[in-house]
Amino acid sequence: MKVWHFTEQAYHPAFEVPGAMRVTLPQHHCDPLEAGRLLNRYLDEYLLADELGLNIMVNEHHAAATCMSTSCMTTLAILARQTHNARLLALGIPLANRSNPLRVAEEIAMVDVLSGGRLEVGLVKGAAYELFMSNRQPTGFMDRFWEAHDLILAALSNTGENFSWEGEHFHYRTASLWPRPVQQPHPPIWMTASSATSARGYGELGYTCATFLSGAVARSVFDGYREAYVATHGKQPARDKLAYLALVACADDRATAFSRAEQMKSYFTTAARLDPQFRNPWGFNPVDANVRMLQAGPAAMRPRMRNGKPVPVDGTIEEYMDAGLFFVGTPDDVYEQLARFHAETGGFGNLLMMGQAGELDHADTVDNLTLVAREVAPRLAALPEMPIEVRYEAVG
Amino acid sequence: METDCLEVLKFGTVSALDVHGTQIEMFTAGNGAPLLFLHGIDGVEGAADLLRVLANDFTIYAASHPGFGGSARPRDINRVDDLGYFYLDMMNLLDLPRPVVVGTGFGGWVAAEILTKEPARAAHLVLVSPLGLPTADRREQHVADVFMLSRQELGRRMQVGAPPAGSDMKRLAGLPDSEIRRLMRNDEAASLYGWTPYMANPKLGARTHRITAPTRVVWGMDDAIVTAAYREAWRAALPQADVETFAEAGHRVHADQPAKLAAAIAAFAGR
Numbered sequence: 001m002k003v004w005h006f007t008e009q010a011y012h013p014a015f016e017v018p019g020a021m022r023v024t025l026p027q028h029h030c031d032p033l034e035a036g037r038l039l040n041r042y043l044d045e046y047l048l049a050d051e052l053g054l055n056i057m058v059n060e061h062h063a064a065a066t067c068m069s070t071s072c073m074t075t076l077a078i079l080a081r082q083t084h085n086a087r088l089l090a091l092g093i094p095l096a097n098r099s100n101p102l103r104v105a106e107e108i109a110m111v112d113v114l115s116g117g118r119l120e121v122g123l124v125k126g127a128a129y130e131l132f133m134s135n136r137q138p139t140g141f142m143d144r145f146w147e148a149h150d151l152i153l154a155a156l157s158n159t160g161e162n163f164s165w166e167g168e169h170f171h172y173r174t175a176s177l178w179p180r181p182v183q184q185p186h187p188p189i190w191m192t193a194s195s196a197t198s199a200r201g202y203g204e205l206g207y208t209c210a211t212f213l214s215g216a217v218a219r220s221v222f223d224g225y226r227e228a229y230v231a232t233h234g235k236q237p238a239r240d241k242l243a244y245l246a247l248v249a250c251a252d253d254r255a256t257a258f259s260r261a262e263q264m265k266s267y268f269t270t271a272a273r274l275d276p277q278f279r280n281p282w283g284f285n286p287v288d289a290n291v292r293m294l295q296a297g298p299a300a301m302r303p304r305m306r307n308g309k310p311v312p313v314d315g316t317i318e319e320y321m322d323a324g325l326f327f328v329g330t331p332d333d334v335y336e337q338l339a340r341f342h343a344e345t346g347g348f349g350n351l352l353m354m355g356q357a358g359e360l361d362h363a364d365t366v367d368n369l370t371l372v373a374r375e376v377a378p379r380l381a382a383l384p385e386m387p388i389e390v391r392y393e394a395v396g
Numbered sequence: 397m398e399t400d401c402l403e404v405l406k407f408g409t410v411s412a413l414d415v416h417g418t419q420i421e422m423f424t425a426g427n428g429a430p431l432l433f434l435h436g437i438d439g440v441e442g443a444a445d446l447l448r449v450l451a452n453d454f455t456i457y458a459a460s461h462p463g464f465g466g467s468a469r470p471r472d473i474n475r476v477d478d479l480g481y482f483y484l485d486m487m488n489l490l491d492l493p494r495p496v497v498v499g500t501g502f503g504g505w506v507a508a509e510i511l512t513k514e515p516a517r518a519a520h521l522v523l524v525s526p527l528g529l530p531t532a533d534r535r536e537q538h539v540a541d542v543f544m545l546s547r548q549e550l551g552r553r554m555q556v557g558a559p560p561a562g563s564d565m566k567r568l569a570g571l572p573d574s575e576i577r578r579l580m581r582n583d584e585a586a587s588l589y590g591w592t593p594y595m596a597n598p599k600l601g602a603r604t605h606r607i608t609a610p611t612r613v614v615w616g617m618d619d620a621i622v623t624a625a626y627r628e629a630w631r632a633a634l635p636q637a638d639v640e641t642f643a644e645a646g647h648r649v650h651a652d653q654p655a656k657l658a659a660a661i662a663a664f665a666g667r
Contacts, residue, residue, distance in 0.1 A: 121628065132543075132544070135591075136594055137587075137588070137591055137592065138587050138591060139584060139587055139588040139591070140473075140474075140588075142612055172488065271584050276546060276547075276565075277543075277544065277545060277546045277547065281543060282543055282583040282584060282586060282587035282591075283583065283584045283586075283587025283588055283591065285583075286585075287577060287580045287584055290576075290580040290583075291573065291577050291580055294565075294568060294569045294576055294580075295569060295573075295576070297569065
C-alpha cells in the first residue's frame, strides 16, 4: 500500500465564527497574512512528506474556510518544483464547474512537465455547493463532465496534428498543448466513488478509483470496481487502482495520539457547517436520486458504525474509528487498524491519509507524518494481496 | 403519466397531448372563451385555486411546461426562448389562434416570449408577478435568488398565506412518491430554465415593444421576491399596459387572492 499525505489546508482560525463555513462565510473573517502563514506551513508539511518518502495529494474547494486550496494545479505547480520523488495527485479537478477544459488540460500538462512526469490527475464531480460559485448550469452536469473529460484526454494524448472541437458544451478552433505532458498517453486518471454503481463505471475505464471517508461502504465500492474491471479487461485490477481516504493520528503513545485526533476532529464538524439549500442545488441530482434521498432522510448519507448506527457529526474519536474514518494510536495500533480495514474491504493499494486536518498544529503534524512514514508505511507496503475469493462480512 | 397526485385539479381533466413528438400533460377545465394559462415554478397544481374560479368564465388550457410536472422535455428545449416556440406549436395544434393568455411568475416570462415572437396570438394578456426581464444590475438584485433560499424560507416568502406542503422538508419527505417526483421535476425544470442568466432573457426587454395585445400587469403589494425597481422595469417594458396591485397578496397573487384575481382577469378580458 502506498501512502499519500493530504490536508485540506483549512483556515482554522475561522472555525470560531458562528454559522456556515462555506458559501456564505464573509471573507472579512480571513486575515490574509495569517492565510499566507498557514498556506506556507501546509506546503512545508508537503515538502516534509516528500522527504519522508510519502506521496502527495491536494484538493480544491471554493468559498470555504475549510479549504484554502482554490486550485489543485496552483498548489501542485509549487510542489512540482519543490519536491523530488513524491507522486503528485490532484484529487481533484471539479470538471463540470470549469468553463474552460482546454485550460485544465494545459495546466495538467504544465505541472506534469515541471514535475518530470510525477502528476496524477483526479477528474471529479466536485462538491454540489460549488455550483453557486462557478455558476455553471446544475442540469446536464454529468454530460458536461464527460465531454470535458473526452476533450482533456484527447488533448493530453494527442501525438498527431492539432484538432478542433465542436461539442455540445465546448467549442475550440484549435487544441494544441505547449507543453504536452511527459506521461503518455496521459498521466494516470483518478475518479471518486461513494457507491458500487459509480465505481463500476471507473472499473470499465480502468481509472484509479478512490472512495472518501466511506467506511464500510468502501467494500462495496471496491467490489463494484473489481467486478467491472474483470468483466472489461479480463483480469483482476492491480491493488493500486483502489484508494481509500481517511484521517490518521499517530503518536508514540495513545494519549498523545488521541489528543492529536481531537485537534483534527474539527475537520468533520466544520465540513458539516453548510446551509442545507447549498448541499443540493435544484437540478444537480437526477430526479430519481432526489426522491430516494428525501425518503431516506439525512442520516442515510452518514457513514455507519459496526452496530449499524450512523456516526453523529459530533461523534467521539472512538465512533469515527469504529466507522473506519479515523485511524488513531501508536504506530502498531494504526498499522493493525489499517491492516484490518484493508482485509475487511478486500484490499486497496493507496491510503489517502489526512495527516493534517482541522487545527492540528505544525509540530504535531511533523511528528504524525514522520511516525507514519517511518513506522507504519513500510509495513503497509508489505501487506499481502487479499485472496480475492475471501469475503469478510464484519463491516457494515 | 402520473396524474393521480393532482387531487387539487380534480375539477378539470388531465390528459396527454403529443406536441410534435413531445408528450405533454395538459389540464383542461371550464366553459367559455379559450384561456391559455402558463404556470410558474409552482407548477399547474400551484395555481389550482385560481383556475377553479377562472373555469367559470373560460375554457382553460394549462399545460405543464416541458420538464415540469408530468410533461416530457426533449433535449433541445432548454431555454424559455424554446418554450415560446413550443407554445406557438401547441396553440396551432389545439387551434387556439387568439386565446386570453395568463402567466404567473415564470409563466409570465413564457407568455412574453410567445407574444414577442407572434404578437397577434393573444386576445388579452395578463402577466401576474412576471419574471423574464434582467433580474439584477451588477450588485443590485431586483429579484430574490430562489436558488439561494432554503426551502422553508422560499415557501414562506412566495405568498402571504400559508406556504405549500413542499416547503417543509419533513412534510415533503412524507408525501407520496408521485408528488415528491413532481416537485423535484418542477425544481429541476426551474433550474434548467432559470439558473443563469437568472430567471431572465437579457434580450426580452428589447422585444416587449412587439407585444400589442391589451395587457395588464398584476403585482402583490407584499411581494417578497421582486422589488419596486423590477416592477418599474416591467412598466417601462410595457408602457401601454395597465398595472394593478393587489392588497394582501405576495408574489403568488394567484394563491393569496385567487377569486379577486380571477374576477379581474374576467373583467379585463370582457367576460
